[in-house]
Amino acid sequence: MAEEVVLFGTWGSPFSRRVELALKLKGVEYKYIEEDLTNKSPLLLKYNPIHKKIPVLVHNGKPIVESQVILEYIDETWQGYPLLPKDPYERAIARFWAKFIDDKCLPVIFKALWGDEKEHEKAVEEASELLMFIEEELKEKRFFGGESIGMVDIIANIIAFWQGIFEEASGVELLTKEKFPKLINWSHEFVSNSVVKECLPPRDKLIAHLRKRFGSHNASK
Amino acid sequence: MADEVVLLDFWPSMFGMRVRIALAEKGIKYQYKEEDLRHKSELLLKMNPVHKQIPLLIHNGKPVCESLIIVQYIDEVWNHKSPLLPSDPYQRAHARFWADFVDRKVYGVGRKLWATKGEEQEAAKKEFLEIYKTLESELGEKPYFGGETFGFVDLSFVTFYSWFYVYENFGKFSMEAEFPQIVAWVKRCMQKESIANTLPDQKKIYEFVLKLKKIFGLE
Numbered sequence: 001m002a003e004e005v006v007l008f009g010t011w012g013s014p015f016s017r018r019v020e021l022a023l024k025l026k027g028v029e030y031k032y033i034e035e036d037l038t039n040k041s042p043l044l045l046k047y048n049p050i051h052k053k054i055p056v057l058v059h060n061g062k063p064i065v066e067s068q069v070i071l072e073y074i075d076e077t078w079q080g081y082p083l084l085p086k087d088p089y090e091r092a093i094a095r096f097w098a099k100f101i102d103d104k105c106l107p108v109i110f111k112a113l114w115g116d117e118k119e120h121e122k123a124v125e126e127a128s129e130l131l132m133f134i135e136e137e138l139k140e141k142r143f144f145g146g147e148s149i150g151m152v153d154i155i156a157n158i159i160a161f162w163q164g165i166f167e168e169a170s171g172v173e174l175l176t177k178e179k180f181p182k183l184i185n186w187s188h189e190f191v192s193n194s195v196v197k198e199c200l201p202p203r204d205k206l207i208a209h210l211r212k213r214f215g216s217h218n219a220s221k
Numbered sequence: 222m223a224d225e226v227v228l229l230d231f232w233p234s235m236f237g238m239r240v241r242i243a244l245a246e247k248g249i250k251y252q253y254k255e256e257d258l259r260h261k262s263e264l265l266l267k268m269n270p271v272h273k274q275i276p277l278l279i280h281n282g283k284p285v286c287e288s289l290i291i292v293q294y295i296d297e298v299w300n301h302k303s304p305l306l307p308s309d310p311y312q313r314a315h316a317r318f319w320a321d322f323v324d325r326k327v328y329g330v331g332r333k334l335w336a337t338k339g340e341e342q343e344a345a346k347k348e349f350l351e352i353y354k355t356l357e358s359e360l361g362e363k364p365y366f367g368g369e370t371f372g373f374v375d376l377s378f379v380t381f382y383s384w385f386y387v388y389e390n391f392g393k394f395s396m397e398a399e400f401p402q403i404v405a406w407v408k409r410c411m412q413k414e415s416i417a418n419t420l421p422d423q424k425k426i427y428e429f430v431l432k433l434k435k436i437f438g439l440e
Contacts (some may be wrong), residue, residue, distance in 0.1 A: 050322065050355065063315045076310040088297040089283055095290045119371065133271050206394060 005030035006120040008044050008056040009036060012201050012209055016036050016055040021199040022071050026078040068098055071151055084149045088099040097137060097144065105130045106158065113170040114214045127174055131183065134159070136180045142189060145188040153190060159183065160190040161200055169210035226251035229265050231258055231275040233429050235328070236288035237276040238380035238419055243292045245415035264331045289377060304305055306373045319359065319366060320377035327381055335391040335430055336439050346392045347399060348380040350399060357400045371413065375406075379416060384409045386423035387430050 001078050007023065007030050008218050011014025023030050034045055047056045047063035053111070057073070064073045073157045075083040082095065108130055112123040134156070144152035153160075163175050176185045192195055228244070228251050230237035244251055256265055256275050268284035278285045280296070296305040306313050316408050326387050330352055333345035356378065360366055366374035385396050385407075397404045411417050434440050 059311075062311055064318075065309070066318055069314050069317045069321065072317065073310055075315040076313065081253045088294055089285070091282075091297065092290050092294040095293070099287060099290070170384055 004056040004060050004134075006033060007031070008035050008041075008047070008058070009041060009054045010035055012206050014162050017199045017201070018067045018154050018157055019057055019070050021157065021196060022074045022083060022099075022147075024189055024195050024198060025081045025083070025149065026074060027080060028074070033121050038215045056159070057141065066103065068155065073156060075151070075193065081148075082184060083154065084147075085145075085150070086203070094144075094152050097134070097152045100130075101134065101152075101155050101159070106178070108164075109163070110175065112174060113166050113172050124172070125175050128179065131159075131175065131180060133181045135183050137188055143186065149190065149196070153186075157196075157199075160187040160196075162206075163187075165203060166210065169207050170214065224249075225279075225281050227254060227279040228252070229262070229279070230275050231254050232421060233383075233426055234275060235380035235384060238383070238421075239288045239355070239376055240276045241277060241419045242376060242380070242415050243295045243305055245419060246305065247295060247299040248302070249295070249299060255433050267374070290303070292373070292376060294383065302427050305376060305436050307367065316367065316373040318434055319374040323356075323377045323381075324358065324376070327356075327378065331384060331388055335387050336434070341389070349388065349392060350394075353400050355401050355415065358364075359400050362402075365406065371410065375410060379407060379410045380420065382411070383420045383423055383426050388426050390427065 005023070006020055007016070009032065020032070033041075033043075035041060037054070040052060040200060044054065044056060045052055047058060047066045048054075049114070051065060055067055055070060059073075059077070064070050071083060084094055105127070107124060108127045109202075110129040111119065115123050127139065140141055143149050144156065152175060159175070165218045166172075167174055177188075191200065226244070226249055228237075228240060230241070230253060232255060241253075252260070254264070256262060258275070261273060264279075265275065266273055268279060269286050272286060274286070275287050276286075276291060278291045280294075280298070281326060285294050287351065292305055306316055330345055330349045334342065334349055337345055363369075364370050389396055411420070
């Protein structure tokens with residue numbers, strides 16, 4: 001039976017783009033379906049009834065949801081380019097940082113960029129502290145995965161590309177070269193990668209979309 | 222070299238219990254260190270500087286954090302017996318999804334149920350019942366969430382059983398009446414030695430919560 005791989009996603013979502021990147025790194029052929037989140041398709045609701053979100057990967061008719069779960073599935077199903085290390089301890093460390101980025105960092109970063117005016121300063125401070133952990137984890141490595149892009153790099157795609165755009169759209173400065181030289185360096189390496197480039201949305205389109213959706217912290221800027 | 226396994230934990234933690242069960246299932250000898258969460262040890266702060274939380278597994282001096290990550294680590298290192306995750310990638314993805322669901326939804330709503338009052342508590346109760354209804358439906362007629370055998374999702378959720386009396390008491394409902402499949406499943410799980418020997422008594426957890434409410438002025 002011919003293999004069928006379908007990805008439901010949206011052009012601007014970093015979560016959706018993570019899955020695309022993983023599939024491309026593995027050399028997996030897939031069909032992409034752009035979802036309109038204001039008018040979710042019956043297929044999306046059928047494949048992800050619990051969360052009703054993208055991305056959803058459908059492999060030979062069977063759905064897998066949640067980007068981190070999808071990434072591990074892709075790594076276990078298709079050989080070739082490894083997304084996770086082989087050593088169990090290194091794998092545990094990778095999973096730890098992936099979870100830290102998604103569960104801890106992102107909500108705080110969002111709050112710092114688009115949250116309440118009153119809590120703004122505190123959120124910025126907290127976001128900086130959390131980003132500092134990630135900066136320190138990078139150490140002298142080229143990528144979180146070592147010499148090549150791995151799962152943590154893919155999960156951190158938000159920090160590499162979307163973060164800068166978020167900051168421009170919201171008028172809030174968080175990820176500066178002075179404070180986070182390693183992360184800035186890593187971001188450049190990451191977005192310059194030829195495969196990654198295919199999995200990034202157009203910058204201007206994204207900025208316009210975010211400004212419209214979330215407004216700007218300094219609206220008068 | 223003999224393996225050195227240390228677990229930093231806190232007895233009422235359902236997350237810590239997951240690790241204790243996993244270690245018992247695999248027959249791993251380890252040193253248990255009880256943490257006082259109001260006076261965290263130097264070891265905990267040094268080994269888990271990011272979250273400063275339990276459970277924390279230290280294997281031959283190297284720390285592993287986050288209960289489900291620890292469980293997967295244990296499964297991969299001690300892979301000679303009692304697999305905790307299925308071997309098929311799709312089943313594994315399914316298991317990870319539901320374990321993640323338990324992590325995201327079950328703890329938070331349970332806490333709100335006993336820590337709040339009035340309207341907030343009513344809202345928490347409504348949310349609690351909805352979340353457990355989803356789990357009841359996912360379990361269906363299966364003996365375990367994992368199918369025929371106890372697995373990763375069962376492990377991630379069964380530890381909340383020790384807190385059921387707390388939820389029933391503060392939520393004013395009966396788990397058995399609302400979720401008969403879940404209660405039947407829990408009783409099935411409790412027949413496993415690793416689980417029966419690990420889960421603290423429900424009344425002890427209830428007393429612990431009463432004390433906690435006093436300390437934090439949540440009465």
